[in-house]
Amino acid sequence: MIRTALLVAAKDLRIERRSRVLLWQVLPFGVMALVLSGLALGPTRAGHSGAGPGLFYLVMLLVALLMINRSRVIESSPGTQASVATLGLDPAGVFLGKALALAVELWLTGLVLLGGSVLVLHTAPAGTVSALPSVVVTLGALAAAGTLYGALSGGGQGPATLLPVLSLPAFAPLLIAGERSFSAALHGGALWRWWLISLVALVAYLGIGILLYGVLEES
Amino acid sequence: MMKLLSQRLLGPVTLILLALTFWLGLWVTPPDKVQGNLARLLYVHPAIAWVALYLSFGTATIASALYLWKRSRSPVMDRVAHCAMEVSLVFIILTLITGSIWGRPAWGVWWAWDARLTSTAVLGVFAVGYLALRRANDDFELRARRSAVLAILAAINVPIIHFSVQWWKTLHQGASVFTESGNFKVHGIMLTTLFISLAAFTLLFFWLLRARYRVQVLRDERERVSLDEALTQRRREGVH
Numbered sequence: 273m274i275r276t277a278l279l280v281a282a283k284d285l286r287i288e289r290r291s292r293v294l295l296w297q298v299l300p301f302g303v304m305a306l307v308l309s310g311l312a313l314g315p316t317r318a319g320h321s322g323a324g325p326g327l328f329y330l331v332m333l334l335v336a337l338l339m340i341n342r343s344r345v346i347e348s349s350p351g352t353q354a355s356v357a358t359l360g361l362d363p364a365g366v367f368l369g370k371a372l373a374l375a376v377e378l379w380l381t382g383l384v385l386l387g388g389s390v391l392v393l394h395t396a397p398a399g400t401v402s403a404l405p406s407v408v409v410t411l412g413a414l415a416a417a418g419t420l421y422g423a424l425s426g427g428g429q430g431p432a433t434l435l436p437v438l439s440l441p442a443f444a445p446l447l448i449a450g451e452r453s454f455s456a457a458l459h460g461g462a463l464w465r466w467w468l469i470s471l472v473a474l475v476a477y478l479g480i481g482i483l484l485y486g487v488l489e490e491s
Numbered sequence: 492m493m494k495l496l497s498q499r500l501l502g503p504v505t506l507i508l509l510a511l512t513f514w515l516g517l518w519v520t521p522p523d524k525v526q527g528n529l530a531r532l533l534y535v536h537p538a539i540a541w542v543a544l545y546l547s548f549g550t551a552t553i554a555s556a557l558y559l560w561k562r563s564r565s566p567v568m569d570r571v572a573h574c575a576m577e578v579s580l581v582f583i584i585l586t587l588i589t590g591s592i593w594g595r596p597a598w599g600v601w602w603a604w605d606a607r608l609t610s611t612a613v614l615g616v617f618a619v620g621y622l623a624l625r626r627a628n629d630d631f632e633l634r635a636r637r638s639a640v641l642a643i644l645a646a647i648n649v650p651i652i653h654f655s656v657q658w659w660k661t662l663h664q665g666a667s668v669f670t671e672s673g674n675f676k677v678h679g680i681m682l683t684t685l686f687i688s689l690a691a692f693t694l695l696f697f698w699l700l701r702a703r704y705r706v707q708v709l710r711d712e713r714e715r716v717s718l719d720e721a722l723t724q725r726r727r728e729g730v731h
Contacts, residue, residue: 420644424624424637434620434627438641441616444609445651476647484640487559 273365273482280361280369285376287346294377298338302385305331310392324393325403325454328385329447332411335381336374336443337436340418343374344426344435363486367419371481375415382411396458403457410450410470416477417442423488446473498701505698508691512538515684529596533677534684536589538692543582544614544649546696551575551621552646555639566711569635572642573625574703578696580618586611590663598662606655607663610648617645 288294309327317323346352347370356366386407389395421439453466516534523530554572557563590608591601602608621641628634656663675682 424641424644426628426637434623437616437623438620441613441620441648442644444613480644484559484643487636488640 273362273368276362276365277368277372280366281372281376282369284343284346284370284373288373288377293342294339294380298335298342298377299381299384301338302331302335302381303388305334306385306388306392322455322459324389324395325451325458326447327393328389328395328454329410329450331385332378332382332414332450333440333443333447335385336378336414336418337439339374339377339381340422340439341432341435343370343419344422348426363489364482366489367423367481367485368478370422371416371419371478374419375412378411378415379408382407399458403454403463406450406453406457406463406467406470409467409474410446410453413446413470413474413477414443416474416481417446420477420481420485420488423485446470449473501694501698501701505691505694508687508694512684512688512691515680515687520681520684526597529593532589532593533681534688536586536593537685538688539582539589540586540611541689542692542696543579543586544611544652546693547575547579547582547700548614548618548646548649550700551579551642552649555642558635558639559643566631566635569631569639570704570707570711571700572639574700574707576618576621576642577703578699580615580622581699582696583611583615583618587615594662603662605662606659607652607661610652610655614645614648614652617641617648621645 306327309323309331313323313327347356386395386400386404390397390400418439421442422435425435425438449466449469452461453463453470455461456463456466512534516531520531520534522528551572554568554575558565558568558572587608590611594603594608595601621638624641625634625638628637655661677685
């Protein structure tokens with residue numbers, strides 16, 4: 273399972289490295305969304321409202337939706353489907369691999385956007401750094417949940433509008449937990465409690481994905 | 492005989508119990524000493540929430556799990572899950588509406604960012620997503636499998652809703668019927684009315700589920716027949 277996971281993750285990341293979609297399309301979108309969030313709050317409130325963590329996660333959710341769709345499009349191309357079917361890859365491994373690749377992409381985007389939130393939304397650099405472990409876990413959980421919901425919505429085979437309707441209710445608790453732990457890192461509070469919720473969600477989604485991904489991909 | 496009896500009696504008994512609930516709730520039971528007449532929502536709101544969150548969503552989840560389990564996989568399970576989820580969505584909306592009506596005078600707002608309210612609304616969006624997913628897939632097998640997985644994933648939200656009043660500081664009151672030690676919080680005619688309302692709304696759920704299931708069977712049959720007719724027509728065109 274682990275070997276399959278690493279193979280699939282390497283394949284997805286290689287495609288991403290060659291196509292440069294993350295670099296030229298997703299990252300600029302994320303940065304623009306962050307800047308627009310600041311503009312929507314206004315010049316005085318953007319830097320002082322404490323909305324930085326919430327806006328960061330909101331933008332990450334939008335970015336995640338783009339990436340999940342992209343990941344599904346890769347998987348639903350006829351060549352990939354035929355290869356997976358011929359090789360008889362373990363569905364649990366495929367799920368883990370896709371989730372891992374998505375997590376790596378989200379972590380990279382998250383790093384850039386955290387820097388952006390320090391610059392644009394004036395979140396404290398020290399607090400932002402101490403929020404990193406919780407950001408890593410929350411984005412990991414987002415990747416695991418996103419991979420599962422991407423398979424549910426059918427990705428490239430299904431309508432693109434279906435993914436947000438299905439996944440956003442599942443992402444809502446992650447958004448809350450992520451925002452609270454980030455805010456706690458910035459302003460003090462129960463950081464570990466919220467971080468633990470993200471960790472439980474990560475483990476739960478990985479477990480469910482390992483169990484059910486095969487059922488979803490079964491033809 | 493029993494089947495015929497249940498088919499004939501389910502509707503009238505449900506209506507009688509609902510009428511009894513409204514009569515007892517509005518005219519017979521006394522107003523609450525703290526909340527006054529507002530407390531009469533106790534005979535409607537918890538019963539609707541019971542149907543929305545536990546009975547119908549639970550039915551949809553169990554039917555979905557049974558569909559995914561290969562030994563019990565059948566179109567009946569898929570249909571039951573679909574119909575129960577539709578009923579659940581209606582009752583979730585009613586739960587939110589009756590909750591809002593109770594919340595406005597009690598809390599001063601129609602909507603509060605409270606853990607129980609928010610998680611219930613999230614469950615409603617899950618139910619909408621479930622129905623959207625069903626409409627998006629034409630292939631029966633694929634649609635049934637995907638929606639079954641979604642129903643199971645969405646069901647994780649139900650214990651979160653249930654325990655939200657204990658896990659977080661919420662505006663929403665805790666358990667309405669039982670104390671933490673398991674004793675009743677309400678007594679006498681109020682308790683009787685509460686139990687009658689629970690029975691009435693439970694029967695209403697089964698009545699609605701049965702009616703919706705029959706509609707679904709007819710729809711599936713119509714689709715099958717119209718497909719057969721279309722194929723026959725096409726073959727005839729081929730012959731001529």
